[in-house]
Amino acid sequence: MESDILKHSGRRTVHFRPNDNLAALIKELQAYLSPAQEKVNLSFKSPEKPIIGVIGCPRSGTTFLTQLLISSGAVSYPSNLMSRFAYAPYMGALIQQLLLNPDYDLGSEFSDLRSSSDFSSNVGKTTGALGISEFFHFWRRFTPNHDPGHIDESNLDRVDIEGMRKELASIEAVFGKPLMSKAMMLQYNIDFFAENFPEIKFIYIKRDPLYLMQSIKQARIKYYGDESVWWSVKPKEYDFLKDASPDHQVAGQVLFTHQAIMNKARNLSPDRFMAVDYEEVCAKPKQFLHQLSEQFEMPEFSENISQVEDAYTSGNSKRLPQADLDNLMACYDGLKLKYL
Structure with a gap:
């Protein structure tokens, strides 16, 4: 499948444009550190703790949900700093501990590097060294797709599950906590990954289609x-949506993503898959964490939630003209009637 990310990289607005100097530096580091990660992998087979994969449509609240899980203190996660070492995540995790964990700071030598993770983001991108990363560069190394999308059955044998599990286990070993990450590279084939990756559990966050489509547009x-x-x-x-009108594309992206995830998850046990509504998580985040703790049998999610607010403001507000919103819903309802 053609990569829109690569095809249209030159069309991105200034804030999201690739940094060629950064890419060159990362490539140089990769040449030195990838062999080291290969040696590290010899010491690992699979994670000892659960891996939490957050999935859903873009703009559905995946970033907010990951930030909420981080605030509970129950999980480790791939940071913006670690994303620079996606080809050698064990080294990235060690470097993060060395530079940013105060437990390893001698005489406050690195106090000026202190970083924190808050609830801000820009189209899924966070700021700060410890802001959560989408970690796409890591997941791509083990899947045949460059863009997050459905992996055809004929290509599933190209997925390197063994390598994925080893490297996630290496990250877990550094932090000593269950690892949580966005996993949209996996979400259209979660039945396959659940079967072949017994440590992974999925949280699917969904959002009112109207506000979701507005936000994607x-x-x-x-x-x-x-x-x-x-x-x-x-x-x-x-393949058929790409030639439709922009509103039909967005409507189809939302509708078919939801349908695919729910269909693939229908045989997963409650301790492997949880579907939640963005609006409900915003309104009752502590209740969500308690429910998650029970359903996934992970008491750490409800043991220390003092840093979690009683409620968070939902981003659901109308920002487009009513006529535009009406057209989006008409496209959505039309596709739903025709294909579901």
Whole structure:
């Protein structure tokens, strides 16, 4: 499948444009550190603790949910700093501990590097060294797709599950906590990953389709300056959606992503898959964490939630003209009637 991320990289707006100097530096580091990660992998087979994969449509609240899980203190996660070492995540995790963990700071030598993770983001991108990363560069190393999308059955044998589990286990070994990450690279094939990756559990966050579609449409403009350019995840139906109108594309992206995830999850046990509503998590975050703790049999999620607010403000507000919103819903309802 053609990569829209690579094809349209030159069309991104200034804030999201690739940094060629950074890419060159990372490539040089990769040449030195990848062999070291290969040696590290010899010491690991699989994670000892659960791996939490957060999935969903873009703009559905995946970033907010990961930030909420981080605030509970129950999980480790791939940071922006670690993303620079996606080819050698064990070394990235060690470097993060060395530079940013106060437990390893001698005489406050690195106090000026102190970083924190808050609830801000820009189209899924966070700021700060300890802000959570989407970690796409890591997941891509083990899957045949460059863009987050459906992996055809004929290509599933190209997924390197063994390598994925080893390297996630190496990250876990550094932090000593269950690892949580966005996992949208896996979400259209979660039945396959659940079967072959017994440590992984999925949390699917969904959002009112109207506000979700509005946000995706605005993200296209913010990211590319053009609402006609496809942005983010690709359901199986992408091949016919790519030639549709922008509103039909967005509606199909939302509808078919939801349908794919729910269909693939139908045989997963409650301790492996949890679906939640963005609006409900915003309104009752502590209740959500208690429910998650029970359903996933992970008491650490409810043991220390003093840093969690009683409620968070939902981003659901109408920001487009009513006529635009009506057209989005008409496209959504039309596709739902025709294909579901």
